[in-house]
Amino acid sequence: MSSILLVRGSTRGNDSVSGKVAKALAEGLAAGGTIVERDLVATPLPHIGTDFSSAIRLASEDRTPAQAEAIAISDKEVDELLAADTLVISSGFVNFGITSILKSWIDHIARAGRTFRYTENGPEGLVQGKKAYIVLASGGVYSSGPAAALDFAEPYLRSVLGFIGIKDVQVIRVEGIAMGPEAAEKAIAGALAQASELAKAA
Template sequence: MRRILVVNSSVSGDTSVSRSLVDYAVKRLLESDPDNIVVQRDLGYGPIPHLTPATVAGIRGVATTPDEMAAQALSDQLIEELRASDVIVFGVPMYNWSVPTSLRAWFDHVLRPRVTFAYGEDGPKGLIGGKRAIVIQTRGGVYTEGPTKPIDFQEPYMRQLLGFIGIKDVAFAHAERIGYGPEARDAGIVTAKSEIDGITARMMSRLH
C-alpha cells in the first residue's frame, strides 16, 4: 500500500484539462493497488495564502506572532503531507508561461530552511528524499519544441524546486495545443494520456 498525494492547482473547476488528466493518472495508479491511499490538496478551491511581511518569519525565521505561528502551522501540515507520501501527482496548467500563483504559494510554504532543505559545505541539500513525482502540464500552445521552447518557465521551474528539496525522480506528461480548437485539444489530451500510461506503468513496477 502506497500513499499518493494529489496537488491540483487549476482555477478552471470542472472544465480543467489538468484536473481530468490528474484523475486519469490516479486511476491508473490505483489499478495496480486499490488499497493505495489518496490525499487531495486542491489549491484552486483552497488556495494557500501568499506570504506577507506579517507571516514570512513563520517560514524563513522564528515564529513569534500569531500570524507567523499560523503560517508555520500551515507549512508544517503541507510538509507532513509531502513527507508521508510515496508518489506526488501535480496538475499544473500553464498560466502566463509559468505555474499558477497558488502553486507558487504552496512551494513558498514547503521550501523551508532546515526542514526541507539545508545548506552545507557542498551547497544546498534537499531533505525530502525517496519520493516519485508525476507532473501533468497543460498548455494552450506548444512548448516542448520549436521557437517557443525557451519561454517555457513551467517545466524548468517544477524540476528545479522539486529537485531542490530532494525529489529527483520526476516524470512529466504534456497536453499541448489545447487552445488550438476542439480537435487539437482532444489530440493533446490523447497524447498526454499515452504519456501518463507509460509513466504510471514504469513507476508502479518500481514501487512493487
Template sequence: MAHLLHIDSSARGEGSASRRLSAEYVAAWKSRNPHGTVTYRDLTTDTPGFVSTDWITGVFGPAETANASTEAAVAASEHLIREMEEADVIVLGVPMYNFGVPATFKAWIDRVVMAGRTFAFGENGPEGLLKGKKAVVLRASGSDFDNPDFAPMDFHAPYIRGVLGWIGITDVEIIAVNGYTPEQLDIAVRRAGATIGASVAAA
C-alpha cells in the same frame, strides 16, 4: 502502504485538461495500488496564503518575536510539508499561465520550500530533504513548447524541475499536452493516456 499526494491548480473545473490528466493518473495508480491511499488538494479552492511578514518572522525568527499569528503561519506550512513527507508519489496537475505556473501553485511552492524542513545547507552545500519520492507533473498549455519557436519561453517545466530538485525530489516526470481549442486538447489528453499508463506501470 503506498501513499499518493494529488494536487490540482487549474482555475478551470470542467474542461480542464490538467485536471483530467491528473485524475486519470491517480485512477490508474489506484488500480495498480488497490491498498494505496490518496490525499487530494485543490489549490484553486484551497489556496495557500502568500508569504507574509508573519510567515517570515515565524520561520526566521528571532524566537522572542513569535506570537499566535506567526505560529499559525508556520503551522500552515508544516501541514503542507507533512502532506509531501507522507507521500511516495506526488501528482501535480499544473497548467501553464503566462509561460510559468499558476500563482496558486507558486503560493504552495512558497509554503513548502522551507529552510531546515525541506532543504538545508550542510557541509557539502545545499541539500534537499525530501528524498526518495517521485513527482509526476501533468501539464496543459495552449502552445506546443517542443516547437523551437516557443521553447525559449518555457519557464514552467524548468522551474518545476529546479524547485522540486532543490527540495530533494529529483525524479520528476512531466507529461505535457497542448492545444488551442477544446477539441485539440481533448485529442491530446486521449493520446496522453498511453504515456500515463506506461508511467504508472513503470513506477
C-alpha cells in the same frame, strides 16, 4: 500500493485538462492505495507574507501568534508532502509559467530545516526517496518549437523539486489545447495514454 499526494494547481476547476490527466495518473499509480487530493483552487493557500517571512528565522517559542499561525499553515502542507510516497502535480500554463496558486503551495513547502537544509557543501534536499509526476497543460506548444524558450513552467518545477530532493521527475504535456477541438482531443488522448503507461511502469 502507494500513497499519492495529488496537488491540483489548475485555476479551471472541473474544466481542467491537466487535472483530468493527473487524476487518472494518480489513480493508476495508487493501485488501490491512498490518494490525498490537495485542490488549490477549492482551498487556496494565502500568499506568504511578512509573518511567514520573519517566522522562518525564529525559534517556535519566539514567534508571535500571527507568525505561529503562518508557520502552522506551511507545516500542514509540508507534513502532507512528507507523508506521501509519490507526488503528482498538475497545472495549466498561465502567462508562460505555473499558476499562482501552485506557486503559493511551493512557497509553503520549500522550508529550510524541513524540506531542505544548508550545509558546508551548499543546500541539500531533505525530501528523499520520492518520485514526482508533473502534468502541464497549455494553449500553445512549448515542449519544442519557437515557444520552447518561453516555458517557465517545466524548468522551474524541475528546479524547485530537485532543490528539495525530488530528482526522479516525469512530465506529461497536454499541449495545443487552444489550437482547435481536434488538436485538444488528440492532446488529451495522448496524455491519458502516457499516464496509463507511466502508471503501469511505476
